[in-house]
Amino acid sequence: MTDADEVLKKGKERKAALEKSLFKQQALPAWRPNPTFLTTLVTFMIFGIIFLVLGLLLFLWGNRIKEAEITYHITCRKQIEEGAEKCVLDLNIPHKMEAPVFVYYQIDNLFQNHRRYVRSRSNAQLRGNQLSVDDVSGDCHPIVTNKHLGRTTSINNRPLDPDAAAHPCGLIAQSYFNDTFELQKVSAATPVDINPKGIAWDTDVSDLFANMPGDYETYQWTDVTDERFIVWMRVAGMKNFRKPWGIIHEDLPEGDYKLTIEDNYPVSSFQGQKKFFMSTTDTYGGRNRFLAISYIVVGALCIFFALVFLFAFLRQKKKNQ
Numbered sequence: 001m002t003d004a005d006e007v008l009k010k011g012k013e014r015k016a017a018l019e020k021s022l023f024k025q026q027a028l029p030a031w032r033p034n035p036t037f038l039t040t041l042v043t044f045m046i047f048g049i050i051f052l053v054l055g056l057l058l059f060l061w062g063n064r065i066k067e068a069e070i071t072y073h074i075t076c077r078k079q080i081e082e083g084a085e086k087c088v089l090d091l092n093i094p095h096k097m098e099a100p101v102f103v104y105y106q107i108d109n110l111f112q113n114h115r116r117y118v119r120s121r122s123n124a125q126l127r128g129n130q131l132s133v134d135d136v137s138g139d140c141h142p143i144v145t146n147k148h149l150g151r152t153t154s155i156n157n158r159p160l161d162p163d164a165a166a167h168p169c170g171l172i173a174q175s176y177f178n179d180t181f182e183l184q185k186v187s188a189a190t191p192v193d194i195n196p197k198g199i200a201w202d203t204d205v206s207d208l209f210a211n212m213p214g215d216y217e218t219y220q221w222t223d224v225t226d227e228r229f230i231v232w233m234r235v236a237g238m239k240n241f242r243k244p245w246g247i248i249h250e251d252l253p254e255g256d257y258k259l260t261i262e263d264n265y266p267v268s269s270f271q272g273q274k275k276f277f278m279s280t281t282d283t284y285g286g287r288n289r290f291l292a293i294s295y296i297v298v299g300a301l302c303i304f305f306a307l308v309f310l311f312a313f314l315r316q317k318k319k320n321q
Contacts, residue, residue: 037313041306048302055295062287066097066280069106073274076263087261091183093254097280101248103194105177106275107267112172112235120171121233126224128210133165140169146221149174155217167212167220176222176232181245181276182260185253192257194246200227204234242277252278 068091076087111117122139125131137144146152147162149169154160166173184191209224222229231243259276267274279286 037309037316041309041313044302044306044309048299048304048306051295051299051302053299055292055297055299058288058292058295061282062289062292065282065287066093066095067278067287068093068097069275069277070259071273071275072259072261073263073267073272076261077268080263087263089259089261091257091259091276093252093257093278096254097252097278099249099251100281101252102199102244102279102281102286103181103183103246103248104242104277104279105179105181105245106240106242106273106277107177108240108273108275109270110241110267110272111239112241113237113239117171118235121173122169123208125165126168126209126233128212130167130212130219131165133163136165136169140166140171143170143174145169149221151221153221155220155223158218160219160221164219167216168222168224172233172235173222173229176229177243178264179274180262180264183248184258184260186256186258191260192248192250192252194248196227196246198227198247199244200230201234204230209233242275248278 070089070091072087072089075089079087120140120143122131122136124139125136133144143149143166145163146160146166149166151160151166152162181194182191183194205225205227209230211220211224216223224230228245231245236243261276265274
């Protein structure tokens, strides 16, 4: 036997050995489901019951959440046109609201998701760096200087250099929501404390926002570490949005309240609306009727299809008999 024959023989033996040693997932028989009327019926029925139960539980838990809201931009505009310094509205809370009570403002028809609007900010400046006009002109265009911003005084009412870089700069900062709210029970002498702490993300407060070093109150037009400002800078994805304004750490008994508003934020230019909103929460957050209704609808559809399969199964069984 020549060397070539020896090599050919070894190659054939190796090939035969490889064919015998198949991969386990190929050698073992694969499991394939074989659905029947009965198994399909049971599957749809089980999932239908699960979704229905979850949907009903979410709906019942959502009803335990107490809410109160009022649309105020039209009424406040009329009061201010009549000469009032502040807008005063009557707010009725029909049910007791247990602490914590979250206070929100809602703005409709404002597109914070516009590409030019979203990009108009300087993250380096918001972290506390003192930057020049040239440093922020690319990021904050078209609101770069104090003159562009329309601000003349700083936090401590010192005059600002109109040609200096605005701190903070950009369209998002310029459009900062600046209405204020004061809630007071009609029968009480002091207003309810609305705490602004705890409404922003912890990572934003600790890592992404800081005032410039030194006497920042002389050179900045607002405190960028204010959590209400931080909340505003995290832009909304939809044109109608709701953002937290504060937390009330005391129970609010049912009854009549007086809501005093400094109506500073204009919405007529974009045909917007403004609302004041309060809500309690549960383990799963605020009220979410959409999720509960979605679960109920999916569960009802599953049970409907289960009944269809049951009807078909009984009909086929009767035909076979």
